[in-house]
Amino acid sequence: MKRDFIRKLEKSDDAGKIRTFIIYGMKGVGKTGAIIEYAENKYEEHIYIDASLYSDFLKFCKENTALGEDRLTDTLSDYLNINPEYLVNIPIIIDEPCKSIIETGIFENGGGFLKLFIISSDEQTGLYLEKCFENAEMIKVLPLNYGEFLTDLDKEWYTEIIEGHLMSRKKIPDMIHDELTDIFDQFMITGGMPEIVEEFKRLQITDNLEQKQRLLKYGILYDGMYEAECESRTKVKALWDAIENTLEKDNHKFMYSSIRDGATRKIYENEMSFLSSRNMLLKVEKLQEKQDNTGDFRLYYSDISLYERHETGKSLESLLVQEISGGGTLIRYWESGKGAAVDMVLEFDGKNIPVELKAYGRGNSRSVNAYLKARPEKKILRLSRDNCKFEGDMVSIPLYASYAINRINSIF
Numbered sequence: 001m002k003r004d005f006i007r008k009l010e011k012s013d014d015a016g017k018i019r020t021f022i023i024y025g026m027k028g029v030g031k032t033g034a035i036i037e038y039a040e041n042k043y044e045e046h047i048y049i050d051a052s053l054y055s056d057f058l059k060f061c062k063e064n065t066a067l068g069e070d071r072l073t074d075t076l077s078d079y080l081n082i083n084p085e086y087l088v089n090i091p092i093i094i095d096e097p098c099k100s101i102i103e104t105g106i107f108e109n110g111g112g113f114l115k116l117f118i119i120s121s122d123e124q125t126g127l128y129l130e131k132c133f134e135n136a137e138m139i140k141v142l143p144l145n146y147g148e149f150l151t152d153l154d155k156e157w158y159t160e161i162i163e164g165h166l167m168s169r170k171k172i173p174d175m176i177h178d179e180l181t182d183i184f185d186q187f188m189i190t191g192g193m194p195e196i197v198e199e200f201k202r203l204q205i206t207d208n209l210e211q212k213q214r215l216l217k218y219g220i221l222y223d224g225m226y227e228a229e230c231e232s233r234t235k236v237k238a239l240w241d242a243i244e245n246t247l248e249k250d251n252h253k254f255m256y257s258s259i260r261d262g263a264t265r266k267i268y269e270n271e272m273s274f275l276s277s278r279n280m281l282l283k284v285e286k287l288q289e290k291q292d293n294t295g296d297f298r299l300y301y302s303d304i305s306l307y308e309r310h311e312t313g314k315s316l317e318s319l320l321v322q323e324i325s326g327g328g329t330l331i332r333y334w335e336s337g338k339g340a341a342v343d344m345v346l347e348f349d350g351k352n353i354p355v356e357l358k359a360y361g362r363g364n365s366r367s368v369n370a371y372l373k374a375r376p377e378k379k380i381l382r383l384s385r386d387n388c389k390f391e392g393d394m395v396s397i398p399l400y401a402s403y404a405i406n407r408i409n410s411i412f
Contacts, residue, residue: 001148001151001152002151003030003034003141003144003148004145004147004148005023005034005139005140005141005142006034006035006038008139009021009023009038009137009139010038010042012137013042017135018135018136018137019111019113019114019115019116019133019135019136020110020111020114020115020116020118020129020133020135020136020137021116021117021118021136021137021139022118022120022126022129022130022136022137022138022139023035023117023118023119023120023139023141024119024120024121024122024123024125024126024138024139024140024141024279025121025140025141025142025279026121026141026142026143026220026278026279026280026302026303027121027219027220027223027278028193028194028195028216028219028220029141029142029143029192029193029194029303030141030144030194031119031121031141032093032095032119033194034141035093035117035119036048036093039091039093039117042091043090043091045090046090046091046092046093047080047090047091047092047093048093048095049076049079049092049093049094049095050095050096051094051095051096051097051098051101052095052096052097052098053098053099053100055098057079057101058098058100058101060075060078060079061075061079061100061101061104061106062100062104064078064079069109070084070109070110070111070112071105071106071108071109072106072107072109072110072111072112072114073087073088073111073112073113073114075106076092076114087114088112088113088114088115089115090115091115091116091117092114092115092116092117093117093118093119094116094117094118094119095119096119096120096121097118097120097125097129099125102125102128107128107129107132107133108132109132110132110133110134111133116133121278121279122277122278123140123276123277123278123279124277126138140279142192142302142322142326143191143192143193143194143302143303143305143322143326144192144193144194144197145192145322145323145326145327145403146184146187146323146400146402146403147159147162147403147404148192149183149187149190149192149197150183152197152201153183153201155183158176158179158180158183159404161176162180162400162401162404163404163407165388166388166397166401166404166407167407169388169390170388171387171388171389172387172388172398174387177387177398180398180400181385181398181399181400183400184398184399184400186200186206187400188304188315188316188319189206189209190206190209190305191213191303191304191305191306192303192304192305192322193213193216193303193305195212195216196209196212196213196216196305199212209305213305213306214308216305217305217306220280220306221236221237221240221280225274232270232271235268235271236271236274236275238259238260239259239268239271239272239275240275240280242254242258242259243281243299243300243301244301244307244308245258246258246298246299247298247300247317247318251341252298253286253296253297253298253335254297254298254299256268279302280301280302280306281299281300281301281302282299282300282301282302282321282322282325283297283298283299283300284297284298284299284300284321284325284331284332284333284344285297285332285333286332286333286334286335287332287333287334287345287352298333300318300321300322301318302322303322304318304319304322316357316359316399317343317344317357320344320355320357320383320399320402321344323402323403323405324344324346324402324403324405324406326403327403327404327405327406327407328406329346329347329348329405329406330346330347331344331345331346331347332344332345332347332352333345334354334371334375336367336370336371336374338370340366340367340370340371341364341367342354342355342364342367342368342371343355343357343364344357345371346381346405351377351379352375352377353377353379353380353381354368354371354372354377354380354381355368355380355381355382355383356368356380356381356382356383357382357383357384358382358383358384358386359383359384359385359399368380378393379393379394379395380393380394380395381395381396381397381405382394382395382396382397383396383397383398383399383402384396384398384399385398385399386398388401
C-alpha cells in the first residue's frame with residue numbers, strides 16, 4: 001500500500017531538488033517498511049543501514065569515523081567498502097540513528113551529494129539533522145487514517161466516493177454509507193498501527209486484538225525510553241497513565257496534579273518533552289479569549305489502539321482528534337467558564353468552526369449554541385453516524401469522513 005506520506009515524498013523526490021529526506025514519527029507507524037518498499041520500487045538498488053543503539057554501524061562509527069570535510073560520505077564509504085564516487089548514485093536508508101551515533105558528529109557537515117532517507121522516531125533528532133543538510137525535507141509519519149485503512153483493505157474506491165461527495169456537497173448512497181459506517185466501527189477498535197491492521201486483515205475479526213495492542217503499546221513506550229537513555233522511566237509511565245485517566249473525566253483539561261499530589265510542570269517537563277518528541281502524544285490547546293491567557297491544553301495518544309480502556313464511546317473524541325489533526329487541520333477546544341465546553345474548534349483560513357458531535361449517546365449542541373452566542377462565528381460542522389447533509393450554516397458529515405476534513409475546507 002502506498003501511504004499518504006509516501007505520495008508526498010515521491011512528489012518531492014520526482015522534482016529532483018531534495019537529496020535528503022528525514023522521515024520521522026512514533027515507533028510502529030510503518031516508516032521503515034514503507035521507505036524500503038518505496039526504494040525497491042523506485043530505484044534499481046539501494047542500501048539499508050541499521051543505525052540503532054544495537055547495531056554494528058554504531059561500533060564502526062565510534063572506532064572509524066572519518067575526519068574529512070565530508071565525514072558522512074567517507075564514513076559510509078569505509079563502512080560499506082564502496083568507492084565514494086559510486087556511493088552517490090545509490091539511495092541510502094539510514095534507520096534510527098541513535099544518540100551515540102549523532103554524538104560522533106558524522107552528520108555535522110551534511111552528506112555531500114548522497115541520496116539519503118533518514119528514519120527517526122525522535123523529532124528532535126530529525127530537527128537536528130535537518131540543520132545539518134543544506135537541502136533536506138522533514139516528513140512526519142502518523143498511524144493510518146481511515147482513508148489509508150480502506151486502501152489497505154483493498155477498498156480504495158470508497159475514499160473516492162467519500163471525498164467526491166463531500167466536495168460536491170452530495171449525500172452518499174445509503175447502502176455505501178452503511179457499509180462505510182460498519183468498517184469505521186472496526187477501525188475504531190483496530191486503530192491505525194500497521195501491525196494491528198495486518199493482524200485484523202489476517203483474522204478478519206477484532207475480538208483478539210486487545211492483547212496484541214497492549215504488547216505493542218508497552219513495546220513502543222519502553223523501547224523508546226531505553227533507546228533514548230531516559231533516566232526517569234517511572235515518571236514517564238506515570239505521566240502516560242495520567243493522560244488516559246484525565247480523558248475519562250468530563251473536564252479533561254490536562255493538569256499535572258493528575259499524575260500525583262504535588263506534581264508540577266517543572267518536575268515532569270523532561271518526561272513531557274520525551275513523549276512529545278517521540279510523537280506519542282497529540283496536544284490540543286485551548287482557544288484563548290483576549291482576557292484568557294492560561295495556556296490550558298488537553299493531551300491525547302497518537303493512536304486509539306494505545307488506550308488501555310478501549311471503549312467506543314469514550315475513545316471517539318480521541319480518534320476524531322487523531323483523524324482531523326493528521327490531515328493538517330488545527331484543532332483547539334473552547335470553554336465558557338460557565339460549564340459549556342466544545343471539544344473541537346477547527347480553524348480554516350482564519351475562521352473557527354465549532355464541531356457538534358452527535359454519536360454513541362453523546363451530544364454537545366447546547367455547548368455549541370453557547371459558543372455561537374459568545375463568538376462571532378456562524379458556521380457549524382456536525383459529525384455523527386448520519387449521512388452527509390448541507391443546510392444553511394450547518395455542514396453535517398459522517399464520522400468516517402473526518403479524515404478528509406482538510407480537503408473540504410472550501411465548503412466553509
